[in-house]
Amino acid sequence: MPKRRSKLDMLTWIITELIIGIGLIVYGLYATINALPAINVLYIVLASLGVCFLLASIIQILVYRKKKIKKFCSKCGEKIKKDDEFCAKCGEKVE
Numbered sequence: 529m530p531k532r533r534s535k536l537d538m539l540t541w542i543i544t545e546l547i548i549g550i551g552l553i554v555y556g557l558y559a560t561i562n563a564l565p566a567i568n569v570l571y572i573v574l575a576s577l578g579v580c581f582l583l584a585s586i587i588q589i590l591v592y593r594k595k596k597i598k599k600f601c602s603k604c605g606e607k608i609k610k611d612d613e614f615c616a617k618c619g620e621k622v623e
């Protein structure tokens with residue numbers, strides 16, 4: 529049970545980071561174009577922050593995808609995805 533919950537939390541966090549990142553970039557760039565030159569440094573910083581969020585979430589997605597295939601079937605040795613309940617090759621139940 530705690531395993532399932534941490535996975536959901538991680539996905540929620542990644543999606544939140546993506547949304548915040550894209551939002552900050554779009555808002556920052558839009559405001560930079562429309563704002564007065566004196567204050568648009570603030571919006572450039574906001575957009576940079578958005579890029580950081582976006583990069584962080586992309587890295588987390590890559591790490592998450594890498595972790596997904598790591599188990600092997602005890603019967604035939606086939607790779608098993610984290611979410612699979614049965615082996616795709618021989619149908620052995622994964623514990």
Ligand SMILES: [Zn+2]
Nearest residue numbers: 601604615618
């Ligand atoms: Zn198998």
